[in-house]
Amino acid sequence: MAIQSYDMLLKNFTLSSPYVPYTSMIVGIFACKLVYDLNHLLSAAYFKSYSNLSKMQRIEWNNRAISTIHALFITAMSLYLVFWSDLYSDQELKAFVTLQSSPLSTFALGVSVGYFLTDLAMIFWFYPALGGMEYVVHHLLSITSVAYAMLTGEGQLYTYMVLISETTTPGINLRWYLDTTGMKRSRTYLINGVVIFIAWLVARIVLFMYLFYHLYLHYEQVKQMHIIGRLLAFAVPPMLAVMNVMWFWKILKGLKKTLAKRQ
Template sequence: MVSELKMMDSVLLSYCVVAFGFIGFQFLFSVISPRISSTCCFTYSQLTSARQCEWDSRCVSTIHALIVGSFCLYILAFDDAVNDDPIWGDPFKVKMNVAVTSGYLVYDLLFFARYWKEMRDPYMVCHHLAVLYAYGYVLNRGVLPYFANFRLISELSTPFVNLRWFLDVVGMPRSSKPVLLNGLAMALVFFIVRIAVIPSYYSQVFATFGTEGYIRLGIGPQVAWIVSCVILDVLNVFWMYKIARGLYRVVKVKPRKA
């Protein structure tokens, strides 16, 4: 009975964090980013309303990625309970991080719904829905904390993706050194945190098959876990291809002769 009450309190706290996360990210989008951006960057005030919305959205995305990605690394390095038992280890820290991300995903889905004509991105919507589907089990049952945390490390590539967009919007030439350096960093970090880890991740997934902890999960979490992983990795490979192709085009452009 006591354990059930603790679980209920943990779930309630998780969804409170989801709600506060959603409100916080919406406040950043609606109030903080427009004020700071219009003060610090002349280009912002010259943008169309749709472009300003995307600018603010990417500012929020970058802040979310830095917060969540940094906490992921901390958990991976210092949370022995999660690392020792990847399926049923003490999920508290991971649940709080997942709750923050879930609040962000809800905010971002509503953003896409509101500005669908301007920001049409069905791949990102599929990504968000797949993540929310899987993270629902983490929030409600506290299962798979290690694997949930491992997935969130991929957010560390987001700031470089957003910086590429910002540099393009402010008119930085694509052949300039800042753009090229960021492009290289973006491709490298994206590959490390989203592609290179795939073999290691799935080897750990397969290692749990048939174990007592895996059987305790039940069919629902098992399906949510595997299906969401496959969807996310298909999208990651697709995005990696686009990043590599774009970087190749920029690097191979020959300077025009005078």
């Protein structure tokens, strides 16, 4: 009986279209708080090096746990919705792919908005310890694009294509953890660096090329979106792509430097 009541609540309220954007953002914000607190407790109990960190390092340690969990969640949802579900399939749809959405896709975007809002608030509060202006710009672009797709249902396909790039976040965070705990010379650090390079190349370079190609093929459909949606579709991905290329160059230089030291 309790399970049935929960299913009815999920169907009629949480995943009911009028409430999805707001309930999902609240879920995202509270999930960030929960992950932060749990990571603090578990790290203090099971990682001896955690207690030796400075206050700011412990804050960043817990903050990166939030971004890792969000990245795993949104990457899984993005891959499923873009490549495995029929929600945005050209073969299955008679309507425009640029105008397709579902309660599930909107809910996942809302959770992501909740995360970006929480993370941006922490960046501002501790600025610049958790990230400089490039992180602020990245988060503002992300919030604007994701929130628009969530609230209007337009361009969700391209929003999820961009969000697949979050797959690189766990590797970046692991690199910071290894560096902070004195494992920069470990084999794990080197392997993680190679994985970051490959993941970044696939998710933030090659996939963005596919996104631009998809925009080109569906240009007539993109034109049917609201002017704000068209602006976001044609402006935000190129801006993020430029940032991705700049960061990729830094990753390549860092990997070459690390490999040279081990020869």
